[in-house]
Amino acid sequence: MGKRQYITTAIDYPNAAPHMGHVLEKVLADVCARWFRLRGDEVRFQIGTDEHGIKIQRKAEEEGVTPRALVDRNVVLFQDLYTRLGISYDKFIRTSADSGHKATVQALWNKLKDAGMLEKRSYTGLYCAGCERFMPKKDLEDGKCPVHHTIPDEVTEENWFFLLSKDTENLRSLLTKDWGKEEYRIVPDFRANETLSLLDQGLEDVSFSRPKTSLAWGIDVPGDEDHVMYVWCDALTNYISGLGYFTKNEEREWWDDAVVTHVIGKDITRFHALIWPSMLKAAGVRIPDRLLVHGFLTSEGEKMSKSLGNVVVPQDVIDKYGVDALRFYLSHEVPVGRDGDFSWKRLEEMYDAKLRNQLGNMLNRALVLLRKDGGVVQIPTDEESVSQTKKLWDDFAQQMDTFELHAAMQSLTEAVSILNGAFNDRAPWTIKDDVEKRIQTLGNFAECLRHIALMLLPFMPETAQKISTQLGVSYAAKMLDHDFVITDDMKQWGSQKDWKTVGEPAILFPKIEDSVAPKA
């Protein structure tokens, strides 16, 4: 018990407002972080923004503002959204604004250089003046830029390269077994297989810097005033710079002596699976434990894109259905690791069917009847209830521990459905003469709901607390505290001896009248 967990998400690129894809990742990581805390682990959870780079620089030029002003403005959008979503992060790192970040990155750079992993080379490529970037040959149509229909110029520029190819076999070993006894697991498995097939194709060295003439908005390369670091050394390093690595070193134990989990999207798997461990190893820093890779979200079955006009603004969803409905949808409908779809119609169906009609109504029908008998809580204890509850918790923990979060979430909605069925079968409202029996029958349902609320806590914290409060459970007020832990006692059937009466029933999920999705 009580392992130390360091969990991170990819840092977001704040060149525009956050969208549903950003939210998927944060919710996934937050559910994990909350679960770790609830099971008694010490957790540090970091998110942030990757604020350098050419796109920010250009976007700022377009708007006639400084890059600094642009990111300062946009970062707030991310922070506000994540706060509203209840993302329980401990640290929000900003690569251009966090004082320690630059120092750690430059220190890491020097270590890579000392390790002989950096080399300055001239790079020759096809440069499109219109796009202001090098075009890979594969992107060209008949040798022309597909956007500008011009033949790109052959341009040579100096770049620092990270000698990733040196580590090809080490990385293959790392992903299949270990690298100097260090292990690094990719979840789900098929992402690991994909990465291994990349190794089979051979690894190339990676460009790690840009001349300031083409990119000014970034961290200076130490000892080379004409160059700025390219994204990888800058962005990936956030995971350790956020802990003061190589500088203050105050919080290094969260890296050195913790289970480290990176939550990322499938597009950046290769960088996290290959470049990052190679960098760390060269710098003499331990490799993380696992990489949790999520898929992408389509919108209404199609790729999310501005031109299609189907980009879903998370705030619209929250405004209409609430934070927990959104967290529920992303957890219940999107299998961890695989692509998912966001659909207003589906969200509405799920909200009505699972949350309003099943969960909310179940709570309400039990509470209303209990209140008619004075709200007395009496939970009959029998062998079967005790053992079934234990099995429920064991199965749930198993799924959560192996990151099958959607399966865990789905088994919760399944449990609520079974509860509704049992309620009809036992029909407590038909027990007219025997008050004691009626109260005890209802007590069973209240106790079941108490357990379900606890399990819902990582997914839908506010809802879980509301249920517990309505039930009148004594720990309800503390459930959202950062240090709240689900104890073995809480997981026991009928363990809450101080639970005497139920609270006031209230509608958990109201009917949403307007069934038309807001236009984007």
Next chain:
RNA sequence: CGCGGGGUGGAGCAGCCUGGUAGCUCGCGAGGCUCAUAACCUCGAGGUCGCAGGUUCAAAUCCUGCCCCCGCAACCA
């Protein structure tokens, strides 16, 4: 032959590894109940499991070929 994912009742998916009455959720229809947020429960309709071959007593499930959709292909989460 670039890589990967996928094509199963109206929608979304499971099943395929370890062949043998095709399952789940939503939606739809009909009954039941009436404690409850017109919610809940039960039953039902609806599928030649992308196409074509092959292996087998038997294939959604294994093999071969083909068609189609989606994503990725060094910086779009």
